[in-house]
Amino acid sequence: MTVTRSLGALCLALMLGFSICAEPPAQAAAIDLTQIDFEFDGSPWTVGWKFSVDTPYAVESLGVYDSDRDGLVGPAQVGLWLASGGDPLVQTAVASGTAGELDGYFRFTAIAPTLLNPGTEYIVGSYVSGNLATALFGGNGTVDPHINVIDARYSTEGSAAFEFPGLTDPGTEGAAFLGGNFRGAVSPVPLPPAVWLFGSGVAGLVGLARRRSST
Numbered sequence: 305m306t307v308t309r310s311l312g313a314l315c316l317a318l319m320l321g322f323s324i325c326a327e328p329p330a331q332a333a334a335i336d337l338t339q340i341d342f343e344f345d346g347s348p349w350t351v352g353w354k355f356s357v358d359t360p361y362a363v364e365s366l367g368v369y370d371s372d373r374d375g376l377v378g379p380a381q382v383g384l385w386l387a388s389g390g391d392p393l394v395q396t397a398v399a400s401g402t403a404g405e406l407d408g409y410f411r412f413t414a415i416a417p418t419l420l421n422p423g424t425e426y427i428v429g430s431y432v433s434g435n436l437a438t439a440l441f442g443g444n445g446t447v448d449p450h451i452n453v454i455d456a457r458y459s460t461e462g463s464a465a466f467e468f469p470g471l472t473d474p475g476t477e478g479a480a481f482l483g484g485n486f487r488g489a490v491s492p493v494p495l496p497p498a499v500w501l502f503g504s505g506v507a508g509l510v511g512l513a514r515r516r517s518s519t
Contacts, residue, residue: 333367334428334486335453337409337445343371343437350459350469351438352429353480354387356452360491361420365405367412367485368398368430371437375402376411380430381466382484384418387425389468394418398430409439410485419491427457430484431466441480450490456481 334355366382376398383395396413398404404411420426432438440456447453456476457469 332448332487332489333407333410334448334451334488335441335445335480335482336407336447337439337441337482339444340409340439341442341444342440344440345437347462348431348433349461349463350429350431350467351481351483352427352457352469353441353483354425354427354454354457354472356422356425356454357420358422358450358452360422361450361488362491363394363415363418363420363486363488365412365414365487366394366396366398366428367404367407367410367487369409369437369439369482369485370404370406370411371409371439373406373409376400376404376436378433378436380432380436382413382428382430382486383466384486385427385429385468387427389470392468393426395466407487410482412485412487417488420488425454427469428484428486429457429459429469429481432483439482441482442478453478453480455479 363384366384368376368380368382370376377400379400380398381395382398383392385392394415396415398411398413402411404413441453454477455472456479458471458481459467459469460471
């Protein structure tokens, strides 16, 4: 193989490898229920769960539990907070009926990508009126491997407003009130400028070798 072909093959392999590394992975639901063990209706309140991530993670849609998977009887507000409280980092409303995208037992609405970081705890929750059911997660499903479910969360029962679900009970470790859910993916790591400079340098060597071989 000539020097030109060798350099060309190297350049192509590098560019293909870089593009594969930079390509974002597909979205996945944070919690995917495989069966419903316990479901309840109740007074209006905000229910959800606390969690952390083990790698930078981009949330791209928020969702709410759809009991019979046949549409929501009313719109549902969903939000994502720091576990310490305050205003939501992001919030949205999942429309009534079947407008939200169905994924398993949840209907999702897209949001602007919101980056979560390791070492920080978060809470996701949705406002559940008396018309919307809530499912309990306690191992009856799969969890995204990059997400650690810490405990179930809720607001004061009978609350008439969407609010931070800061309350929990002993014995709910590893459980979640669903309630709210989200989809996202590990945030792709941007390639440093030096990598692209290296790639362009290899391409330049290919061009130089071709010019020399043609003289």
